[in-house]
Amino acid sequence: MIVAIDGPAASGKGTLGRRIAAHYGLPHLDSGLLYRAVALALIARGGDVHDASAATAVAQALDPQMLGDPALRGPAAGAGASVVSAVPEVRAALLDFQRRFAAEPPGAVIDGRDIGTVICPHAEAKIFVTAAPEERARRRALEFAGRGEPADEASILADILARDARDMGRAVAPLAQAADAVLLDTTTLNADQAFAAALAIVEARIGAPSRRAG
Numbered sequence: 001m002i003v004a005i006d007g008p009a010a011s012g013k014g015t016l017g018r019r020i021a022a023h024y025g026l027p028h029l030d031s032g033l034l035y036r037a038v039a040l041a042l043i044a045r046g047g048d049v050h051d052a053s054a055a056t057a058v059a060q061a062l063d064p065q066m067l068g069d070p071a072l073r074g075p076a077a078g079a080g081a082s083v084v085s086a087v088p089e090v091r092a093a094l095l096d097f098q099r100r101f102a103a104e105p106p107g108a109v110i111d112g113r114d115i116g117t118v119i120c121p122h123a124e125a126k127i128f129v130t131a132a133p134e135e136r137a138r139r140r141a142l143e144f145a146g147r148g149e150p151a152d153e154a155s156i157l158a159d160i161l162a163r164d165a166r167d168m169g170r171a172v173a174p175l176a177q178a179a180d181a182v183l184l185d186t187t188t189l190n191a192d193q194a195f196a197a198a199l200a201i202v203e204a205r206i207g208a209p210s211r212r213a214g
């Protein structure tokens with residue numbers, strides 16, 4: 001079974017993805033980490049995230065081992081990811097890894113921007129998760145503060161809005177709800193309520209009341 005979760009920045013995709021994956025015993029891929037890793041590797045070697053050919057070269061040589069680097073979760077990686085991810089050749093370089101991850105039995109839960117539309121158009125269940133931008137900024141500020149990082153809510157909101165606009169406006173694989181995805185607005189839901197709602201969406205799609213990994 002493949003579960004595709006897409007949505008804007010800090011909407012709760014990763015949190016839901018991890019919990020749904022654990023529930024069904026499936027591997028989880030946070031595809032945003034791939035784009036964050038490209039941006040961070042480029043910055044680390046003194047490159048410019050607006051240099052499309054340098055970003056492409058980094059994406060083509062990306063070592064998936066670096067997806068565990070905690071620095072990937074910071075704002076610089078997020079902002080840079082949103083720039084390099086608009087480069088078609090960068091997306092092409094990361095496509096195979098994601099498709100292979102999804103194709104491994106017994107399936108996968110993948111979250112991102114284009115999972116239901118481009119990476120896994122045949123996913124059994126697709127969720128488009130969203131929340132009001134102010135609520136997303138509040139949650140991300142709490143997350144940063146919890147890690148002891150600077151957490152100015154106004155600048156986080158500005159970053160989220162800029163990223164959403166770039167992600168929705170790009171020519172290739174823009175952030176969009178797939179026609180067969182179910183919309184889940186978590187603005188007024190806590191994490192447990194959001195998980196219960198997401199699980200109900202998956203269960204309705206696969207027509208099973210309990211655990212299933214195939």
Ligand SMILES: Nc1ncnc2c1ncn2[C@@H]1O[C@H](COP(=O)(O)OP(=O)(O)O)[C@@H](O)[C@H]1O
Nearest residue numbers: 010011012013014015139143186189190191194
């Ligand atoms: N429904 C929710 N209510 C409150 N906080 C949430 C909820 N869902 C996620 N969070 C928190 O919001 C932050 C962003 O969630 P995350 O899953 O990382 O989003 P995304 O993967 O879309 O960027 C995290 O700190 C997470 O714990």
Ligand SMILES: Nc1ccn([C@@H]2O[C@H](COP(=O)(O)OP(=O)(O)O)[C@@H](O)[C@H]2O)c(=O)n1
Nearest residue numbers: 009010031032035081082085112113114163
């Ligand atoms: N499938 C994906 C996942 C992320 N991305 C890009 O990578 C950036 C970071 O994604 P992310 O999912 O880690 O960001 P958050 O929603 O966690 O803030 C996004 O703003 C997108 O530009 C993408 O283009 N396609």
